[in-house]
Amino acid sequence: MNSENIQSQKALLLVNPHARKVKDNLDLVLGYLQDFGLEIICKKTESPQDFNHFIQEYKNQVNLIIIGGGDGTLNLAIDSLVETGLPLGILPLGTANDLARTLGIPVSLFEACRAIATGKKRYIDLGVVNGKYFFNVASIGLSVDITNNLTKEAKRRWGVLAYAITASKMILQSRPFRAEIRCNGESEIVKTLQVAVGNGKHYGGGMTIAHDATIDDQRLDLYSLEVKYCWQFIGMLPSIWKGKYQESFGFRSLSSSVISVYTRKPRPINTDGEIVTYTPAHFQVVPLALAVMVPRKLTTEKEKLNPIIH
DSSP, rough: OOOOTTTGGGEEEEEEEEETTTHHHHHHHHHHHHTTEEEEEEEOOOOOOGHHHHHHHHHHSSSEEEEOHHHHHHHTTHHHHHOOOOOEEEEEEEOOOHHHHHHHSSSSHHHHHHHHHOOEEEEEEEEEEETTTEEEEEEEEEEHHHHHHHHHHHHHHHHHHHHOOOOOHHHTOOOOOOOOEEEEEEEEEEESEEEEEESSETTTTEEESOOOOOOOOSEEEEEOOOOGGGHHHHHHHHHHTTOOOOOGTTTEEESEEEEEEESOOOEEEEEEEEEEESSEEEEEEEEEEEEEEEEEGGGOHHHOOOBBOO
16 A cells, blocks of 8 residues: 555444543544545444444454554554555544554544545554453563453543553552563563563653564563562653663563463453453464554655565
8 A cells, every 4th residue: 555546445433422532532533634636434322342243344444444442442453454454544432542643643533534535554563462462461460450440430530641640549559469470481480460461662652661662573562560569660650651770679570472370279361452262371472463554754765675565
């Protein structure tokens, strides 16, 4: 797909009506996409789990899938996106929009539509945990507690601040747990508040999994929060935001293409904001598994030399 033939594209637009910004912006987005010359088939559903059904139904009628919503909404369509090989256009209509942030997709809906219609394909890696794909991060521990207590009402009212508000409450209630981490041929037993394994760069509304991570570096980045007292977590926040971790502050960080995590009893695993599986957890990276439309203006000299970007 390139800017010369995008004008003839027919796209399937899938939206989560419960996403934070959908209600007020759907008609505006439709107008932008059509003005850019795209023929749109729009499907709304009260159950975003139906996204895979719609992708399968229309896979031979369209050559682009556009999804409006947040990271959790995107994750619901990931299986069919991989299976069909159709490129993805992202409308950042959710709360966190971490995948869009990682890819440099503008928060401006007009510019996001421009990126879909006139941008370039960028092939990205996906993470897999126990057979479940994820874009951004999979985590065990504190973030699961945050997900379980983060309400739709809080996200609508506070936006991305809802994550910080909920996290501040859950930190005081969370308790460390023991886990065995196997990576790069070594095994470590740790006592931790959270183990997070990232594929992309951002998660949780802008926090950084690793400062030098990219979503096409063919690696996974793990960090573990190993503190004795929950209040110590407050001092870690600047490091978590920037993705620069120091063992002296209670962090453990590792990188590999394959990682396993074991716990004494099964613990839920949160991927892109959804709880999908339990430990024991077996992670791996799937290189260059999916094409996503991104803005051309962000092309770097490195990207110009990279044959996986068209």
